Amino acid sequence: EAGVVQSPRYKIIEKKQPVAFWCNPISGHNTLYWYRQNLGQGPELLIRYENEEAVDDSQLPKDRFSAERLKGVDSTLKIQPAELGDSAVYLCASSLKGTSGINEQFFGPGTRLTVL
Amino acid sequence: GQNIDQPTEMTATEGAIVQINCTYQTSGFNGLFWYQQHAGEAPTFLSYNVLDGLEEKGRFSSFLSRSKGYSYLLLKELQMKDSASYLCAVRPRGGSTLGRLYFGRGTQLTVWP
Numbered sequence: 001e002a003g004v005v006q007s008p009r010y011k012i013i014e015k016k017q018p019v020a021f022w023c024n025p026i027s028g029h030n031t032l033y034w035y036r037q038n039l040g041q042g043p044e045l046l047i048r049y050e051n052e053e054a055v056d057d058s059q060l061p062k063d064r065f066s067a068e069r070l071k072g073v074d075s076t077l078k079i080q081p082a083e084l085g086d087s088a089v090y091l092c093a094s095s096l097k098g099t100s101g102i103n104e105q106f107f108g109p110g111t112r113l114t115v116l
Numbered sequence: 117g118q119n120i121d122q123p124t125e126m127t128a129t130e131g132a133i134v135q136i137n138c139t140y141q142t143s144g145f146n147g148l149f150w151y152q153q154h155a156g157e158a159p160t161f162l163s164y165n166v167l168d169g170l171e172e173k174g175r176f177s178s179f180l181s182r183s184k185g186y187s188y189l190l191l192k193e194l195q196m197k198d199s200a201s202y203l204c205a206v207r208p209r210g211g212s213t214l215g216r217l218y219f220g221r222g223t224q225l226t227v228w229p
Contacts, residue, residue, distance in 0.1 A: 042203050042219030107158035
């Protein structure tokens with residue numbers, strides 16, 4: 001069974017440029033998460049989807065970040081314009097359903113973003 | 117808010133036993149998770165506790181005390197491949213954060229030969 005797929009794996013851009021990350025979750029997983037992980041820190045949730053609905057986006061900096069999950073499968077996270085402080089690893093995860101039980105989250109390999 | 121605390125670094129030798137502690141303060145509680153993350157890789161699930169007590173899974177065990185807001189991950193018969201960051205994560209109960217995981221900053225474990 002394929003795991004969570006993310007692309008690109010690495011991205012280097014100059015500040016003020018736009019950038020987009022793509023995620024394909026595990027087949028059949030209704031819940032999709034985007035996390036940001038800064039160096040030496042744990043992942044922090046940016047947004048959580050149940051199917052195509054964003055049910056928890058309180059941590060998403062909406063002035064520059066946007067996300068979508070059309071058709072409730074793949075998802076795209078965009079930053080426009082990027083700032084130096086956005087340099088981090090952006091992780092996508094998926095699970096069957098987000099609220100109870102073990103409901104293990106499976107993480108993708110992440111996209112390492114460097115903003116110069 | 118959520119507050120999760122775990123040591124930044126630990127070291128141990130091959131074959132030894134190591135215990136990684138995690139304390140937490142959360143508004144409501146609906147489970148505690150441990151994840152392993154090797155450098156440059158994705159976190160992978162290790163264990164889940166929602167009731168008090170010890171959960172054992174091979175060389176790894178995890179303990180939870182809800183009244184103390186405390187958990188530990190116990191790694192036995194350490195191997196070099198166990199060198200990684202170990203992340204403690206708490207899932208609160210209810211409200212707008214239903215389903216969200218709050219992660220600690222991770223404990224970097226180095227296993228020496």
